[in-house]
Amino acid sequence: MKIINSKKKLAQLRNESSLGLVPTMGAIHTGHISLIKKSISECKKTIVSIFINKRQFNNKKDYKKYPRILKKDLSLLKKYNIDYLFLPKEKIIYPKGGSKNLQVDPFSRKLCGKNRPGHFKAVVDVIDRFIKLIKPSKIYFGEKDFQQLIIVKNYIKRKKINTTIVKCKTIREKNGLALSSRNLLLSRNERKIASKVYKMILNNKKKILNKKITIKKVKQEILNLGVKRIDYLELLKINKIIYPPKKKVKYKIFIAYYMNNIRLIDNI
Numbered sequence: 001m002k003i004i005n006s007k008k009k010l011a012q013l014r015n016e017s018s019l020g021l022v023p024t025m026g027a028i029h030t031g032h033i034s035l036i037k038k039s040i041s042e043c044k045k046t047i048v049s050i051f052i053n054k055r056q057f058n059n060k061k062d063y064k065k066y067p068r069i070l071k072k073d074l075s076l077l078k079k080y081n082i083d084y085l086f087l088p089k090e091k092i093i094y095p096k097g098g099s100k101n102l103q104v105d106p107f108s109r110k111l112c113g114k115n116r117p118g119h120f121k122a123v124v125d126v127i128d129r130f131i132k133l134i135k136p137s138k139i140y141f142g143e144k145d146f147q148q149l150i151i152v153k154n155y156i157k158r159k160k161i162n163t164t165i166v167k168c169k170t171i172r173e174k175n176g177l178a179l180s181s182r183n184l185l186l187s188r189n190e191r192k193i194a195s196k197v198y199k200m201i202l203n204n205k206k207k208i209l210n211k212k213i214t215i216k217k218v219k220q221e222i223l224n225l226g227v228k229r230i231d232y233l234e235l236l237k238i239n240k241i242i243y244p245p246k247k248k249v250k251y252k253i254f255i256a257y258y259m260n261n262i263r264l265i266d267n268i
């Protein structure tokens, strides 16, 4: 696993004809590893990046407390057949600051976009910069961050960028909790509650669809579990949102909520 942290070293990637990129913010877990394994199985070479993109955090405290465990990450990543690890400094990605006039999909105004202004623009900006620097043939994203996946995919399509976005399914703990770097910031009890939130949504999804229970009632049940605040709990028809669009109606329930001060998201 070659570490790449300079523009000069990036040059060696340009000749790779089949290069898979797995962008992460570190605190590597089994969810990330599933993306890495998929890239290794589909591409001749795989590059993983660890970059905590400050610009996509709209809360300074959230950025400061985001888990940083690079040493552990390195020893874990070394166990896999990764060709390159990209560890860029801010200056390499943003030599002249962020882009101001990026156009992102209207879907970015829904769900997380309501409470995190500018977040998706910053995500698209950083991915666009990674693409220009690395020129990957494929980029691997988790369905765990469904909105991010759709917004990036639509951007790539609209800009006719020559790379494929690969969707990877959400990896969960046995108790149902979706793996996330932020889970490291939760106590054992908070993780238990978070797994109950997942089960609550899963068990009520059909009832919500059949109008046997209201979203409002499920929200209350979730708060009763010990959740501090819910940013949103929404049912969306996603067959037209995904690309290529599907005729068959498909629904997903999206949630963002706070356990203590940690914001967690999921979609079921």
Ligand code: AMP
Pocket (backbone or CB within 6 Å): 023, 024, 025, 026, 030, 031, 032, 034, 035, 140, 141, 142, 143, 144, 145, 168, 169, 170, 171, 172, 178, 179, 180, 181
């Ligand atoms: P992050 O480091 O949280 O920015 O995540 C990097 C990539 O890993 C994103 O494409 C995420 O959607 C994906 N990812 C994070 N958690 C999971 C998970 N539990 N299952 C599958 N993919 C995930």
